[in-house]
Amino acid sequence: MNKNKNVIKLFDRMQNIDRRYIYIVVALSIIIPLLIPFNSRTYVTKPTEDIYKKIDSFAGDETKAILMSFTHDASTMPELFPMEVSVLRHCFERNIKVFTICWLPAAAPLVDYALNTAKEDFDVQSGVDYCNFGYKPYVLRLPIMLGMGDDISKAVETDSQGRKVENLEIMKNIKNYDDMNLVVDFAGSSSAITWITYARARFGANIAAGVTAVMVADNYPYLQTGQLMGIFRGLKGAAEYEKLVDVFAAYESEDYPNGRPFSKEIIKETRVPITGDTVPYKYKKARIGMNAQSIAHIMMIFFILLGNIGYFITRKKEL
Amino acid sequence: MKRQIPLIIIITLGFMFVAHSFIPHKISTDFFDWYQDWVKAVSPFAVSLGIMSLFMVHGTKIKRKISNWQYSVITLAGLVFTAFAGFMWGTQSGTPYMWLFENVQMPMSATMFALLAFYIASAAYKAFRARSAEATVLLIAAIIVMLGQVPLGAMISKWIPESSTWILNVPNLAAKRAIMIGVGLGMTATSLKILLGIERTYLGGGD
Amino acid sequence: MKLNYAKTGSILFLMVFGFLLAPIPSHAAIDTSSYIVENLKADDIPDDDGSGLVLSWKPLPKEKRIIEYRIYRGVSPDSLFYHGKVDVNVKTGVAGDVMYYYDSGYNRFVDIQSPRKLKKEKQQSDNSPLFGRLPRDLEVTGPQLTNYRLLGVIMEKDFLYKNTKIEITEDDETEVYAGLKLRHFIYILKKLRADKEYYYTVIAVTESRKYMPHAEPAIGIPIDNSPEKIQQLYSVYVEDQTRLQFEWIRSLFTDDQSNHSLYLVKKIDLNKFNAYVEEQQKAEMDPEFETTLENPAQLIYQRYCGYPYTPDNTVAVDIIDGKIINDKHNIDVEVGNIEDYVAVFSLQDRAGYETFSDPSLFDIVNSVDLPKISNEWTVEDRKSDKGNYNSIYWEKPTVFLTNCTYLNDEKTKILVNYDIYKNVKYDKVKNVYFTIFDKSGNKITTINEFYQDSKLKITLKEPSNRISFEMRVVVNGDSGEDQLFTQDLIFNPDVKSLQPGVLFLNGEEVNKYTYSVYKNNYSNEEWRLSKNTLGAQRGIVDNVSYRSIIYKGVSKFDAKKGLFMVSPTFNVRMDDELKNNVGTNLYAEEVAKSIENYEKEIAEYIASKDTLETEAEIANADDAIEYYQAQIDLTENDPILQKAATFKNNKARIKFLEKVKNIARRSFKYKMVKTDGEAHFAISEVYTTDNVAKLPFDESARETYPTLGKDHFYPIPNWFQADKLPALIATFIFGFMVLFMIRQAKSGKELYIRPIAGIDEIDNAIGRATEMGKPILFVPGLSGITDVATLAGLSILGRVAKKAAEYDTKILVPVRDYIVLPIAQEVVKEAHYEAGRPDSHDKNSVFFITTAQFAFVAGVNGVMIREKTATNFYMGMFWAEALIMTETGNTTGAIQIAGTDAVTQIPFFITTCDYTLIGEELYAASAYLAREPLQLGTLKASDYTKFVILAFVVIGTLLSTAHATFLINAFPEK
CATH class of the missing domain: 3.40.50 (Rossmann fold)
Incomplete structure (x- = not known):
């Protein structure tokens, strides 16, 4: 019970997260791939x-x-x-x-x-x-x-x-x-x-x-x-x-x-x-940059999903 | 009179330019070129207005020691010094002016632009919530387009990049075109209002 | 240490400007002698007209951080003027061991941008011979005229009307010149003189712009060489027509050419001919060398080619009764069996040097082997233009496949792209029919493209490595039954995909031949190339420029009056036989004098003939006499010059001549050549028509130019751009609706306007700021006053400022465009007056920040944070910076209302602002706020017009779905 409460509290907090935490995550997900290049596929459009x-x-x-x-x-x-x-x-x-x-x-x-x-x-x-x-x-x-x-x-x-x-x-x-x-x-x-x-x-x-x-x-x-x-x-x-x-x-x-x-x-x-x-x-500058962009995109999607899960949980609680 | 003369100039010239866009004749294009030459010659003088304004605003701040007046000193010193460097040593590569440009102006603009990444991230985090059916559609579309941008999307399924292209090409374009048609008409209407003297705010004051 | 603003400010200040001092110490004593460039040489450039030298030197190592090399030139080592520079990338330095600089062709001598006075070069020792660029000061620049070949480039109007007549008397002979100020020249160009000594030096400039000492000047002497050899000559003998056809690949440098010649050499004479060529080459290298051999080749064709345009590279010479005869060049050659001959092409330059091509054997063919050129071609004025294009088009549209891609992994679904070449006559394509066959000739499908989107999607039963297409185009007025195009898609293992093969039209390969369109006007004998096109193309447009420029040699100057002098003669046109130029003088009184001069010359030549010995010299004298006599005849008898002589007023005379000259220059006749590039070609007749167009000037011009409009085409300027007709009609409909709706509104009819939340909230937002006692921020967009969005923003600013003045709330308006600044200031001031609160108006509330996009944003954000604005308005045009502003506004907790027509920024505004005016709502806002009949009427009118547009979209979609494309086609395509 207590644990559950804590989770809800956490998501509650996530709802009003200080935007600076997001900034930090974005910064890291950009900087690290730039410093350490890795191979990823480039699909040509x-x-x-x-x-x-x-x-x-x-x-x-x-x-x-x-x-x-x-x-x-x-x-x-x-x-x-x-x-x-x-x-x-x-x-x-x-x-x-x-x-x-x-x-x-x-x-x-x-x-x-x-x-x-x-x-x-x-x-x-x-x-x-x-x-x-x-x-x-x-x-x-x-x-x-x-x-x-x-x-x-x-x-x-x-x-x-x-x-x-x-x-x-x-x-x-x-x-x-x-x-x-x-x-x-x-x-x-x-x-x-x-x-x-x-x-x-x-x-x-x-x-x-x-x-x-x-x-x-x-x-x-x-x-x-x-x-x-x-x-x-x-x-x-x-x-x-x-x-x-x-x-x-x-x-x-x-x-x-x-x-x-x-x-x-x-x-x-x-x-x-x-x-x-x-x-x-x-x-290959752009391709290295794309690694960073990909990670940042995935982080963003992750955040959005997280935010939505939190939104649903808190809404359920309110109901 | 103060209002009428500018209005007459605007209305006559306005109609002349409307005519110009339908008349390909040499006389019409020559008139347009002549006008463009004058624009080129006259517009630099407006720079002095901007510089005067800058000096007035920041000068007053410094004089009255309004809070944060020190920033104004930096602004003015930057302005004076950059201009001085340009006049004194020229603007070729290797001169102090170019040095300032390459090492101050360029990285600072890039930094400001880079802020966008952070702001987009936090805006997206706030905006994309499945609050209603429409918002859910928006959310799903956003995720598909974002995945379509990165290799991960194509690795999950080849339909993701294709759906992403479809979203951009069909619903996105449909909405965009509708807005563009509205904007086009709005612009035409505003231009027409100016041409007919209905809209006069730009002359200073309402009526 | 506790930081306050003052300290932070000073530290920042020191940090920024401290860097400026950083490069200065590097100016301190360095050993400059190691910065002198070495191995400086100036060599002649081969194949040119004696105007080119190439400078070479050893670049300094990368560590020296050189940013540029500056080149100085002069005719003596003690005064060298700045000539040009070579930029170097400081970081990478120069890759090779040698750097080159080409001083060749015409380049800048002096023009209006040159400095006023001559200056010593900076940072050089007192006795340095280096100077800056040649100045406008004629005392300095004038004497340099003799050291170069100079060419004044003058707008024709300036030459004709801005000149000053100047007479110079030397040795009892008076010469008349036209004097022109420097500003009347577009530029004066210079070229090196052949066989003259020029001195060059080079200095290095370091990254901190330190000018290093110069290298020891190097001497260079440009030498006139024979022209560049052409790459290849092709020769064809058409047996049944006894015609020789030649085509060659043009050489790259065409600056110095005066004649094209073709020779026949008997195969048995080839050795003799080679010996002759070798001897000529020796003579060119060594002026002392005496030539003994005679050229065994027989000249069969010659023409002038010294025209600054791309010349014709095809020639057909007819053999009549075993002979080639041409009176103009005194050619009378008997030709035996063509198999005994080879052909040689030669390029001659103005100095008489000749370069021969490699001999080429004749390809003997019959006329059936040559391409056929259709008679179905037309030249006419291009419609709806300024009057600077003629349009040339031929035959019917072509369709062809351009590309093919697989749509699925099984390779059974393919996307085929096609394209259509149309022309003026057949500009609307109704249908394109594609019939598709598989490898074994079985029909796969038939596609009717009634709307041509350049795409075909085809499903195959199984993957195939060859698919055949039959294509037919139906256009306005032609069913295309007689034109069957066939093309295959063939699997190409290199690209692992199907690729379009060769295109055939009724069995003939379409792109085997290309079309070349040549043109010729009344003022030159030579045909010039207008355009080359692919065999599939069906038309071209030919540009006939209005801009008329005169090129004049400049040799004298008048320093006191500040004039450069050029010859006052000019050509009007060529005579009807295209033999002689009809020339005259700027000054009417000089025309008579020139006849006297011609007569004098003739008398002198006749007198000298007695003393001449060789045949060549006598022939030369005869030519000269003939030339001067022709000039006299022309001056006295040419109808144009006769008419010009009747004018009393010289200005009227010049005006008349200018007009006649322009008709000559801008009227062209055209011919077409269809060729395979190897002398298998067909040449069309010159295009003529009986359907003569009306001229844009009075018909009397036809007296001087009887063929004008029949074979020579003068482009006609038009008064209406036909493809804008739909736009014009739409404008009228809209205008009419505006007037109608305004009347309705004025007559008191209630016009419903949908409520717009963003606008309704403006008052509340201002009220909020008032309550909080904080200022309002209003950004009227980032674009200039020419953007309608800015105007809309300003009109909203007027309303907002008035409300704010009424509530006595401060409004801050940062501006990015300095033309918008005074307008915004006036708007805010006026609003305060209107609200009856002139006392509360602060003229500094509307202020300029900077034109730099992101620096502006930084400024605005600073204002938001420091002033803690309670309400932010963003109304106008925004780009990528939008989100940076609104996010900051969001953090400061302000109420934000945005309005923009920048479609890409709308999502950002919606997510970060409380209310957003989307697109046209921005324009509607001022009407909404004003609630005046005039404003409401226009708003309503644009609503109804939108309805009309929607109706067209829906009807158009329905019609074209039902194969009726006339509505789509009624609108301009581009």
Whole structure:
């Protein structure tokens, strides 16, 4: 009897638990998996896969390029940065021309950081294999977005190093959205929608978004209608892309010296261990982060269930 | 007169922009570009308003030694020093300004953003209670979507990620679209009220 | 030590700013000599026009923490100007042993962003030769003009109307120039001069931005080389048409090219030809070398290609009666048995250097082996645009499979994706019929896609490694009976899945050929590439830019007046035979003088002919005489120039010329080439039509351009965007409803509005704050004034502030956008006046925090905690920060009412706030609070409009379920 009372008392207390206890549990369930990585499965979902396939279809094509638009600052970096690095890595592995542009002064160092992180392992040259258009003021976003529909080198004029864009070797065969056919916008908001209304509706560019998990739901309607051809769903999306790059783009064999084509069946079967040194840390950051996220999610579910059990027990007592 | 002139400007320009969105002609786009150039030129001046306000609010606090006035000193010193560093040494990488940006501004914003994780956790803990039939549906949906996000979900059953996608794609989108249509209409109505001079609060004061 | 706020504050202050001092000690004495870069070299870049040098040096080790290398350039070692920099990642350093910097092509010389005065470079010794960027100061920059090849890039309007006429007399000869201020140039670009000495040096900049001493300057001399060799030439002989066809892969660098030439070489002469090429290469390397051999190849085709656009890379040459004849280039070649020949392609640059391709053997075919190009193609102005696109489209839509995935583990359920290429004429697809067969040809199923969602779900009896599709597209006005597409899904072991195979149309492989659309205007003889498309594609749009730019060499300056001088001549168009440019002068009085000059030149050439010896020199003189004579004829007889001469006022004359010039520049004729990329191609005729569109300017232009609208197409700007018609109609319906409902409301009719709990509670919430004697917090969203949500938030602020003023309760309004700030201040002030409590208004109650999103939140949270606000309102646009604010508000125990149209934030508000206005309720709030007929009328009108939208959604769903897609198709797609 007494024991039962104690249990009820405990659940009673749980009902009005000081939120700081929850904070502590959340903190621990995030920190520990980050410090001690373990292998877990990464299931690749369609929205990420679609982006991968689209980018991969430009592999080795001199006449195609992608644009990465950075519309975020450092605050959302943990989620977005691994996406950016893996997309860049994909491009460098598979010889895909890539442009970067950013709209906030705070994003300029992030673009550099992402480019520097990814290019270290590759023999790529600015102005030839990739080109950073650099920071362009947000007020110019619309004019540049529209201008690129006609002529990129006129709309952007100079790159981050102040070079004339039209003189760069990478611009050979790249004129407007017909060639720079995919724009991936990385943001902690729904800023990809502006790309949809202008770059897609008017010029037929393909638009994809890399967003933080909280903003995914906001972009969903556009994904369903196909206006967004794909989306990175927060850290999970980044982890999926990391795996895709590991399994296909970074794959090397005699038949496929520069990565192999995408296959849904192969990705289903393949596991990539993230413990050990096979994959450099910078390319598995999101997957390690996902471990933490998974544990935190499970903790949350546990808490919610606990809270509900407590709720039922206390309600029963009241009745 | 004080009210009428701004109203006239708003109504004429407002209708011109409505027309612009239906007219693709060069004259219309040139007008829009011209307007955008002016916006670019004028809007930076508004920054001074913000800075003035900041100085006034915190200046008064410091002068009157209102409780916690020390924070105001830090705020103002931060403002002055960052601006000074920018003007003095430029904003290239390697300068004190960039140093402040990379080592103060960036980690502090990231920290604030990271707080979300904790707050979402505690909000979820409080919100998801099976108080009624609707709340129970919400609870179950939440658990399925959360499980769908993590590998554990797929390990339990492959239906979990699929149901999670279904929940996001169907009921979630249906509700969202309904709200969006309402919001769209609300925006149009408010814009129309402004265009017709019915809504004038933004000119300061009600009527 | 007990901490109070003052102490905590000072400690924090010291901590933050103490870090700033940290990098400073690192400035202290370090041995700078070890920071000088070594192995600095400047080498010529091959294959260019003598404008490129590549700098290389050994990068400093990672430990030196270098952040950038700065490059300086000059024509003497004692004054070197800043030219550019290479950024380095401090953490990773530079990977290789050598760093490169390319100084090639046109790059920035001076422009409006250049500094005003010349400055010595920072942190260098007093006698250092390093200077900052070349300044706008013409005294300094002007003399540098002669050291480079300069190109002024000028907006046409500025060149035509902002110029100043300047006459310079030197050696009794007066030259006229157009002077332009620096601001009239978009930019002035420079290129290195060939065979001139340039000096370069490099300095390293450390992480703390310390500029290190410079390296010993290196000398570089750019050399003009022959152009880059093309990768491959393909040659085809069409036996039944006695036609030679050539196609080549364009070279990468096209900056310095002036001619494309094709030669025939007899196979027996190949050795001779190779010897000739070798000798030419030697001559290029060594200017002293004397050539003795003659080129055994016969020129059969030549054309100009110095145009800054992608040129045509296909050529067809007809052999008529065993001969190739071309008068323009004096070609008259007899051709024997084609099997005895090989073809050679050459690129010539402006200096006359020539690069030959590898010889290519002829592939002998008959015309049946070549692709057929359909006559069914159209060029027209693209509808509903600004007037900067022409649209080119051909044939009927294509359908093809793009992807296939298994839906179950048994691999019997598959999802097949398809896509359709449409064009302007056939833009609405009614049905796509898919008939699917298994490996042995048995029909599996037939699918009618009346709504094309690009997806087919197919169930198979058993897993298969080959499935065949027959596809047919029904479009508006065409049943597609004559177009049967077939494509297979084939199992690919590499990807372990079915993959789409080759697409066939009526048995012909669709993507074996590509289409290239070429265009040509009145102002240039050369055809340029508009676009390449896949064989499956059915149309393109061609951009015809409005922006008109003039490129002018800049060689002189006037420092006193601050002018750069360029030549005042400009071209209007080419004559009808596309042989000569019709050119004129900015200044009417100079036109007559130029005729005198031409005559003088002719006289001089005729006089010199007696002294000339070689045939080449005489031919050259004849060419020059012919050219000048043609110029005189054109100036005197060309109808455009004649008409221009009739204007009394020069400005009117220029206006007329500008118009004519623009028509020439923006009117294009088009041709199409269908090719397999290896010279098996078919070239269409130039597209012509009798259906001439109305011009956007007066018809008199047709006198000068008789073919305008028939073969040359000028894009027409439109006054209405047709696909926005539904939006326009909806706007009218809505507007009408608003007016109607306002009348209803005014006439005293009771309009019911559903109670909204959040709004009803506003008064109570304010009352609570009053009772507690604590302030109210009102956040009008985080977005700017252009966001309608902010406006809605502000109008609620007006009502709340008025109530608060009435109760004499303090209201705090933190603002993130500085344009919103004065408006919010005015709103609150006005509310106090209205409530009759101007005395209680504190102008600092509405204040700016910062524009940084999360810093703003930190500020707001601080206010909540310190001021212990009793009631918090959040009305407007919020992003990820919403929950951080409301959770904090929740902990302080405040009553919270939120309203937002940010759909993603609504769940957070609902869980943490007491009341939430969802979406449109935010907009309704001000009407709800005001209860005026005008406001209520609009609110009611939007309710009814919503009903109309709902009706459309329901009807549309029902209709399309019943295969009637006309309603869906009536709305724009994107």
